[in-house]
Amino acid sequence: MVILEHIHKIFHRNTPNENHALADLSLEIQDGDFITVIGSNGAGKSTMLNAIAGVFPIDSGRIILDGQDITNLPEHKRAAFIGRVFQDPMLGTAPSMTIEENLSMAYARPNNMSLRWGLDFNRRKIFKEYLKNLPLGLEDRLTTKVKLLSGGQRQALTLIMATMKKPKLLLLDEHTAALDPKTAILVNSLTEEIVHKNKITTIMVTHNLEHAIKMGNRLIMMHKGRIVMDIKGEEKATMTIPRLLNKFEQLQGEKFVDDRVMLA
Amino acid sequence: MLQNLFITIFELVPMLLKSAEQGLVFGVMALGVYITFKILNFADLTVDGSFPLGAAVAASLIVSGYNPFFATFVAFIAGALAGAMTGLLNTKAQISDLLSGILTMTSLYSINLRIMGKPNTPLLNQSTIYSLISDFFSKIWPSFPTEYTYIMFFIVFALLIKILLDAFLKTQIGFALRATGDNPQMIRSQGVNTDLAKVIGLILSNGFIALSGALVAQYQGFADVGMGVGTIVAGLASVIIGDSLFGSKTIFISTLGVLLGSFLYRFSIALVLSFRLAQASDLKLLTAIVVIIALTAPRFKQTFKVSAKGGKSYGNS
Ligand SMILES: Nc1ncnc2c1ncn2[C@@H]1O[C@H](COP(=O)(O)OP(=O)(O)O)[C@@H](O)[C@H]1O
Numbered sequence: 312m313v314i315l316e317h318i319h320k321i322f323h324r325n326t327p328n329e330n331h332a333l334a335d336l337s338l339e340i341q342d343g344d345f346i347t348v349i350g351s352n353g354a355g356k357s358t359m360l361n362a363i364a365g366v367f368p369i370d371s372g373r374i375i376l377d378g379q380d381i382t383n384l385p386e387h388k389r390a391a392f393i394g395r396v397f398q399d400p401m402l403g404t405a406p407s408m409t410i411e412e413n414l415s416m417a418y419a420r421p422n423n424m425s426l427r428w429g430l431d432f433n434r435r436k437i438f439k440e441y442l443k444n445l446p447l448g449l450e451d452r453l454t455t456k457v458k459l460l461s462g463g464q465r466q467a468l469t470l471i472m473a474t475m476k477k478p479k480l481l482l483l484d485e486h487t488a489a490l491d492p493k494t495a496i497l498v499n500s501l502t503e504e505i506v507h508k509n510k511i512t513t514i515m516v517t518h519n520l521e522h523a524i525k526m527g528n529r530l531i532m533m534h535k536g537r538i539v540m541d542i543k544g545e546e547k548a549t550m551t552i553p554r555l556l557n558k559f560e561q562l563q564g565e566k567f568v569d570d571r572v573m574l575a
Numbered sequence: 576m577l578q579n580l581f582i583t584i585f586e587l588v589p590m591l592l593k594s595a596e597q598g599l600v601f602g603v604m605a606l607g608v609y610i611t612f613k614i615l616n617f618a619d620l621t622v623d624g625s626f627p628l629g630a631a632v633a634a635s636l637i638v639s640g641y642n643p644f645f646a647t648f649v650a651f652i653a654g655a656l657a658g659a660m661t662g663l664l665n666t667k668a669q670i671s672d673l674l675s676g677i678l679t680m681t682s683l684y685s686i687n688l689r690i691m692g693k694p695n696t697p698l699l700n701q702s703t704i705y706s707l708i709s710d711f712f713s714k715i716w717p718s719f720p721t722e723y724t725y726i727m728f729f730i731v732f733a734l735l736i737k738i739l740l741d742a743f744l745k746t747q748i749g750f751a752l753r754a755t756g757d758n759p760q761m762i763r764s765q766g767v768n769t770d771l772a773k774v775i776g777l778i779l780s781n782g783f784i785a786l787s788g789a790l791v792a793q794y795q796g797f798a799d800v801g802m803g804v805g806t807i808v809a810g811l812a813s814v815i816i817g818d819s820l821f822g823s824k825t826i827f828i829s830t831l832g833v834l835l836g837s838f839l840y841r842f843s844i845a846l847v848l849s850f851r852l853a854q855a856s857d858l859k860l861l862t863a864i865v866v867i868i869a870l871t872a873p874r875f876k877q878t879f880k881v882s883a884k885g886g887k888s889y890g891n892s
């Protein structure tokens with residue numbers, strides 16, 4: 312279980328650009344939850360994921376994972392139990408290293424600072440088997456440098472790397488937003504498959520309302536640094552886009568605006 | 576005048592030998608530069624201080640009567656400490672990579688003077704690792720060609736360092752270092768402390784550089800506090816020449832390219848000097864010109880042919 316307790320994050324504090332990106336945000340995530348997150352641009356969705364992953368220190372509040380207070384744990388230590396996929400396909404892999412070298416770093420996590428060989432016959436066999444089960448055609452390209460792959464292939468690879476060692480929490484930040492629609496569908500179904508098969512607790516930010524409604528068991532909406540809507544169970548299962556937009560307007564007294572949001 | 580432009584085969588062979596010796600012994604330094612600039616993507620200027628540091632430490636210990644092998648080993652440790660210093664300035668004190676290196680390099684100038692107690696330490700009539708090796712082999716093999724001690728030792732030693740570096744870069748920790756230079760965000764999210772990775776890389780890099788300094792001091796017969804000036808440019812020249820001629824398809828090829836680049840660099844300098852159009856004091860200028868050519872040549876090449884080859888650019892990073 313993950314608990315976010317009264318989290319505040321202010322960027323550029325005491326300057327004209329002061330920005331209260333997370334404003335008293337609290338959230339309780341149950342084991343096995345697959346939460347989709349929507350919200351307008353600048354609502355603080357990425358900031359929330361970055362705070363959980365430890366990219367920067369938060370100003371106040373606590374983050375608790377399975378009873379352990381991880382608020383002050385550095386990012387690389389949290390990586391032992393948090394997997395991430397970013398929006399930018401360039402961010403999740405090391406471009407000038409090969410597919411098998413990238414997989415090796417994910418496979419070794421969190422013991423990446425050892426003097427054993429990064430690759431051997433055994434590992435190559437495991438990676439090949441792993442890639443064979445995926446519709447990517449990468450199983451025969453283990454020694455290809457990742458920079459030669461398409462955005463979709465890199466994003467799928469990042470997803471595999473993030474989940475290879477089952478994380479306690481998987482953070483996906485609009486990880487299909489930069490892909491063409493066909494590839495986005497492929498990466499999305501791969502996401503659902505991996506998450507369900509391994510029962511990984513997941514938070515997925517998306518600007519695609521249809522995905523947000525269809526995927527996962529819980530939907531939260533963020534607005535101005537806090538959670539303004541938390542839909543679960545039966546209500547989530549029967550939710551539609553118009554009802555979602557309606558609900559937002561009722562709650563906030565304003566229209567849901569995000570020019571990037573896809574309603575279809 | 577015109578006949579000055581031609582060199583005979585009798586001049587060429589010794590020139591090739593000399594360039595090979597220098598290319599290999601300075602190649603160890605270039606491998607150190609390769610670690611920071613190419614692997615870690617860290618512009619480390621400690622080099623100009625850690626190279627003479629190695630020379631100063633080794634020379635001082637040798638004239639105090641220590642075993643040259645021991646002296647050379649201590650030089651490596653001293654360089655490693657200098658690298659750690661730059662690494663800590665950058666990661667703990669949050670000083671930029673360039674400035675961290677400059678600060679260490681500048682303080683090393685005073686430290687090197689302290690170590691030697693004077694600006695220059697001659698090694699005339701001192702035993703060096705080369706004299707020890709040459710004596711050893713002459714004993715077991717009376718017709719040992721002592722004039723080739725340097726080249727034989729340098730080939731074995733430079734290749735040994737290259738192979739060790741290749742192996743290191745294929746370990747899990749080596750992967751972590753490479754990814755730290757390639758995509759720090761990615762490797763942090765795989766659980767690596769990128770600060771630690773940087774410090775380890777700088778330690779190894781400056782260790783190699785000081786080692787090279789120690790070998791050069793014994794090779795040329797003295798350590799001088801000013802011998803570090805321009806080392807970084809020579810190192811970069813070797814790395815860039817190697818990269819543009821041999822590419823970076825694998826680590827094995829990259830590091831081999833660095834050594835060959837170092838040789839080609841020394842040879843082209845020797846060639847230019849032998850034309851007698853330039854004199855020895857023009858060396859640093861020539862070095863800078865070689866680097867400028869190596870940096871800009873790929874771009875001219877690209878104007879004519881869209882190159883599919885990737886790799887890091889030094890010109891604008
Ligand atoms: N590293 C940062 N430095 C300064 N401001 C930031 C940073 N990250 C996000 N912000 C600001 O915080 C607010 C929330 O951003 P973000 O969490 O990225 O929104 P989104 O919901 O679109 O992902 C925005 O106003 C953004 O400009």
Ligand SMILES: [Mg+2]
Nearest residue numbers: 356357358484
């Ligand atoms: Mg965002």
